[in-house]
Amino acid sequence: MATQSYTPVPPGVGMEDNFLSLDDILLSQEKLPCRTETAFPRLGFLEKSGDTGDIQEGTKMEMPLWLAKGLYDSKRRVVAVDLPKVYREGWRTVFGADPNVVDLHKMGPYYYGLGSQLLHFDSPENPDIAQTVLQTFVRRFRRIMDSSQNAYNEDTSALVEKLDCMERSLFRSGQAGLHDFQRWEKGQSSQMTASSLVQNYRKRKFAELEA
Amino acid sequence: MFGEKAIELVRELDRIGDGQLPAFNEDGIRQVLEEMKALYEQNQSDVNEAKSEGASELIPTIKFRHCCLLRNQRCIAAYLYDRLLRVRALRWEYGSVLPTSVRFHMSAEELEWFNQYKKSLATYMRSLGGEEGLDITQDMKPPKSLYIEVRCVKDHGEFEIDDGTIILLKKNSQHFLPRWKCEHLIRQGVLEHVLS
Numbered sequence: 001m002a003t004q005s006y007t008p009v010p011p012g013v014g015m016e017d018n019f020l021s022l023d024d025i026l027l028s029q030e031k032l033p034c035r036t037e038t039a040f041p042r043l044g045f046l047e048k049s050g051d052t053g054d055i056q057e058g059t060k061m062e063m064p065l066w067l068a069k070g071l072y073d074s075k076r077r078v079v080a081v082d083l084p085k086v087y088r089e090g091w092r093t094v095f096g097a098d099p100n101v102v103d104l105h106k107m108g109p110y111y112y113g114l115g116s117q118l119l120h121f122d123s124p125e126n127p128d129i130a131q132t133v134l135q136t137f138v139r140r141f142r143r144i145m146d147s148s149q150n151a152y153n154e155d156t157s158a159l160v161e162k163l164d165c166m167e168r169s170l171f172r173s174g175q176a177g178l179h180d181f182q183r184w185e186k187g188q189s190s191q192m193t194a195s196s197l198v199q200n201y202r203k204r205k206f207a208e209l210e211a
Numbered sequence: 212m213f214g215e216k217a218i219e220l221v222r223e224l225d226r227i228g229d230g231q232l233p234a235f236n237e238d239g240i241r242q243v244l245e246e247m248k249a250l251y252e253q254n255q256s257d258v259n260e261a262k263s264e265g266a267s268e269l270i271p272t273i274k275f276r277h278c279c280l281l282r283n284q285r286c287i288a289a290y291l292y293d294r295l296l297r298v299r300a301l302r303w304e305y306g307s308v309l310p311t312s313v314r315f316h317m318s319a320e321e322l323e324w325f326n327q328y329k330k331s332l333a334t335y336m337r338s339l340g341g342e343e344g345l346d347i348t349q350d351m352k353p354p355k356s357l358y359i360e361v362r363c364v365k366d367h368g369e370f371e372i373d374d375g376t377i378i379l380l381k382k383n384s385q386h387f388l389p390r391w392k393c394e395h396l397i398r399q400g401v402l403e404h405v406l407s
Contacts (some may be wrong), residue, residue, distance in 0.1 A: 006300035008293060020289045022225045029218050040272045046212060064212065067299070070278030078271060118252075187406070190355055194400035195304040197230055201313065202400065205228030 006197070011166075011169050021084040023165065027113040028066040033082040037195050074122050081121045083129070092132045100143060104164035111136060111164040121191065136189055140167065148174025152182065213250065213279035217243045217286035224293050232297045235318040239288065247283050250276045278351050299365040302332065303348060306395050349391055359390045 012018040016030065040055040047055050055061070063071075063079070071078050085091060086107045095102065104111045115133035119126050127160045148171045156175070158167055183189050220239045227233055227279050254276045261269045298321050301309060314322065339345040367380035372392055380386075384406065396402045 007396075008228075008296065008298055009289070013364050019285060022289060022293055025218070025221050025289055026225060038271050039268065039276055041268055042253075043272055043275060064214070064284050066214075066280055067212075067275075071274060071279065100331060143367040153240075163399035190352055191406050192352060192359075192394060192397045195398045197300065197304045198398065198400050200229060200231055201310075206381050 011113070014118055017117070024113075027110040027117070027165075028069070029064050030110060030114050031062040031194045032062055032068050032118075033060070034068055035062045035080045035082065037077040037080055044045055065114065069117070069120060072121055081118075083118065083123070083125065084114070087115060087118060087125075087129050087132075089125075092128060095132050095136045099139045101109075102136075103162040104140075104167065105162055110166075112166050141170075145174060147171070149178055151175070152178060187192060213246060213276075214282045214286065216246060220290045221286050224290060229301050230297055232294065232301065232313065234316045235294070235321065237318065243283050243287055243324050244407055246323055247280055250280050254280075289391055292315075294321065295324065299328060301325070302328060304398060306348070307333075307401070314317075332404045346391075349394055351394075355369055358387055359393065360405040360407055361393050361397065362405050364401060364403050366398070367401045 009018060009021040011021045011023040011027070018024050036055055036057055036059045040058045042053055043055050044053045047059060047061055057167075063081075066080060068081050072081060100141070108114065112133055115129055118129060123129075134192075144163065144167055151159060160171060163171060168180075216239060220236055220243065223233060223239075225235060254273050257273050257276075260266055261273065298317065301313065302325065305335045307314070309325070317325065336347055337344040339347070362385045363380050363382050366382050369377050370380050370388060371377050378386060378388075380401070393402050397404055
């Protein structure tokens with residue numbers, strides 16, 4: 001693998017949120033079920049079922065995480081944030097039984113990120129959510145590490161399919177490490193190669209010409 | 212919902228994850244800025260109303276719009292910053308002269324920034340290692356020998372090496388050249404490093 005001079009801004013760790021990270025911005029776009037606890041005058045057009053000009057108190061609506069986080073205030077009652085169903089009691093039991101069979105990409109794809117962000121909202125279930133998210137990761141990690149270190153020159157799409165976004169990037173790092181090690185063993189690590197950036201540009205240009 | 216245009220900008224960059232620079236989405240940026248302007252003006256008039264008539268029920272709405280403003284601001288900042296990181300990477304991957312197809316994807320400000328970055332880097336490299344300066348974009352991997360075997364991947368024309376000899380870089384021809392002369396050409400995909 002060629003050295004890459006572009007590394008994107010890394011996402012924040014745990015409950016943190018990195019302002020400039022593209023991943024964190026996409027994560028905070030995830031929708032949460034919310035209930036308004038105060039009226040929002042003149043914003044009725046944002047809510048499909050409402051026929052008045054206002055969002056009434058007690059309206060159930062889906063809000064993106066960034067908005068819920070911005071409006072939420074533990075002292076003043078503005079919005080109440082509900083848990084998405086994968087973090088509720090029922091699903092927590094499933095994760096407790098065997099986290100390896102769950103398709104986290106379908107459930108998430110930001111299962112860990114969103115789970116950590118939910119801890120910003122005071123909820124009596126917070127400790128349980130945190131515990132489940134942590135245990136899920138611990139029990140899935142072994143398989144991810146194992147497969148990323150041993151699948152060499154194979155089609156990995158079946159392995160990656162069920163992984164959450166964060167797990168995918170872990171898997172990719174593992175694979176990159178494995179490939180670099182194999183190159184070193186073959187004595188190829190001192191070979192200079194064309195920049196992958198340049199090569200990809202060229203591929204795309206050819207594709208455009210053919211189209 | 213507000214902020215949809217802004218997230219679209221971010222998605223656009225996220226889709227191309229390997230550091231390539233997509234065309235600058237001037238139209239997208241303009242639309243986001245328009246949305247922000249509208250939000251700001253609505254908020255301004257509601258703030259005045261809330262102040263003069265004591266209409267405190269407007270406050271949640273004002274906060275709502277303010278969150279959307281901040282969200283749009285964050286998306287645009289991240290969009291521009293991530294593009295800058297990609298522009299910076301171009302200097303290291305392509306060298307100081309960019310192909311026109313790449314330059315075409317940059318905004319005027321990004322081109323300006325690239326030129327400034329190029330200059331700063333050059334000034335820094337001149338200040339290193341005594342009289343002649345030090346090219347820090349060279350030897351990205353530790354060199355094992357001064358000369359290396361290379362094969363031409365495509366026709367590149369004539370090429371002059373230190374001692375004044377001119378060699379013709381013709382497709383599929385093989386040469387034994389000073390390493391520091393060909394590293395950039397290898398990175399640009401003109402030459403291929405042959406391991407013996």
